[in-house]
Amino acid sequence: MTDKRPTLPPLNALRAFDALARCGSLRAAANDLGVVPGAVRQQLSSLEEHFGVPLFNRDGGRVSLNDTSRRLADAVGVAFAIIARAADEVTPQGQRSKLRVGVPMPMAAAWFIPRLPRILADVKSLEIQVVPVPVSLSLTDAADIDALIAGGEYRPLPDISATQFMNDEFGPVGSPEAIAQLGPGLDAGTAIIARDVSYLWDDWFRESGTTPVRFQRRTEFNDLMLAISAAKAGLGLTIAPRASIEADLAAGTLIAPFGFCARPAGYRLCCRAVDRDRKAIVALRAWLVAEGKAANLHVATL
Numbered sequence: 001m002t003d004k005r006p007t008l009p010p011l012n013a014l015r016a017f018d019a020l021a022r023c024g025s026l027r028a029a030a031n032d033l034g035v036v037p038g039a040v041r042q043q044l045s046s047l048e049e050h051f052g053v054p055l056f057n058r059d060g061g062r063v064s065l066n067d068t069s070r071r072l073a074d075a076v077g078v079a080f081a082i083i084a085r086a087a088d089e090v091t092p093q094g095q096r097s098k099l100r101v102g103v104p105m106p107m108a109a110a111w112f113i114p115r116l117p118r119i120l121a122d123v124k125s126l127e128i129q130v131v132p133v134p135v136s137l138s139l140t141d142a143a144d145i146d147a148l149i150a151g152g153e154y155r156p157l158p159d160i161s162a163t164q165f166m167n168d169e170f171g172p173v174g175s176p177e178a179i180a181q182l183g184p185g186l187d188a189g190t191a192i193i194a195r196d197v198s199y200l201w202d203d204w205f206r207e208s209g210t211t212p213v214r215f216q217r218r219t220e221f222n223d224l225m226l227a228i229s230a231a232k233a234g235l236g237l238t239i240a241p242r243a244s245i246e247a248d249l250a251a252g253t254l255i256a257p258f259g260f261c262a263r264p265a266g267y268r269l270c271c272r273a274v275d276r277d278r279k280a281i282v283a284l285r286a287w288l289v290a291e292g293k294a295a296n297l298h299v300a301t302l
Contacts, residue, residue, distance in 0.1 A: 013043040013046045014047070014080075016039075016040045017047055017069070017073070018077060020044065021070075021076070021077065024064075026041060026061075026062075026063050044063065053068060055072070098129065098280070099128050099284060100146050101130055101284070104150075105132040105133070105225050106244035107244050108130055109132075109225070110245060113130060116128065119284070126284060135151070135196050146280075147275075148269075149269055152266060160272060162270045163268055163285055163289070164265065164266040164268050165288040166267040167266050168243070169243075170200060170242065171208070171239065171242070171258060172238070174254065175232060178234045178237060186213045190215060190218065190235065192221065192231055192236045193227065194220075194223055194238060195222050196223045201239050207263075208258075208261045219235065228244065228245060228248075243267065243295075269284065
């Protein structure tokens with residue numbers, strides 16, 4: 001006697017359902033799939049017709065998962081991840097696997113992109129698209145990103161796999177001219193505040209054991225990239241991660257006479273837990289861990 005398999009829902013309906021579960025709204029799901037919201041709405045309705053039970057809460061134009069569909073969403077997400085991993089396994093040798101990697105802008109410019117040619121030369125199976133992202137971005141906010149490089153301030157959610165690959169050190173830096181004008185302490189200088197990481201000065205005072213000071217002047221810029229540029233121009237001192245200014249330190253355009261503090265969590269490669277074993281992510285993770293060990297050893301010998 002032949003077992004009769006249950007009738008599966010239409011694949012397009014499941015893809016629309018998975019996109020809604022991941023992205024949180026019809027519009028975001030439509031953007032993720034490259035279709036109009038009405039097409040997603042139609043596929044979701046067909047999924048309800050298939051099961052014969054309500055799967056969504058509808059409030060005006062908003063559509064969200066109900067308790068029944070949340071359980072289904074977990075299973076569908078795992079199933080698609082399994083299919084993706086299986087597809088990785090059958091990808092012909094010599095064909096590159098594409099990864100969209102989110103990297104905070106200062107680290108992308110100063111650390112990751114300068115190493116990108118070596119990554120691609122060493123791991124010939126990878127094709128990497130670097131996506132500059134705000135420091136505060138999480139994978140939950142970016143469904144189109146496969147992996148994220150994050151510093152020690154990032155707190156991954158339980159469904160995120162995070163692997164430390166390099167120390168994350170940060171400290172006050174300024175041009176040689178600005179440092180020379182300080183005298184013995186920080187209080188005579190100008191503090192350059194990056195609004196997107198405005199907490200870094202307080203963190204450095206606390207973690208370095210340095211007594212907080214009242215700066216003679218304070219000036220603010222929207223993001224860390226601009227704050228670093230202002231420090232290089234001699235406008236004052238800013239707090240910056242070492243990885244974001246390593247070339248400036250080596251060239252002497254910025255100096256760090258007050259030292260750096262290390263964040264215990266370090267820099268991490270983060271991905272969704274269901275994607276942890278994808279070949280492309282495994283390959284990038286291994287390269288970063290090896291590169292991070294070399295970078296940590298180099299810093300320790302300075």
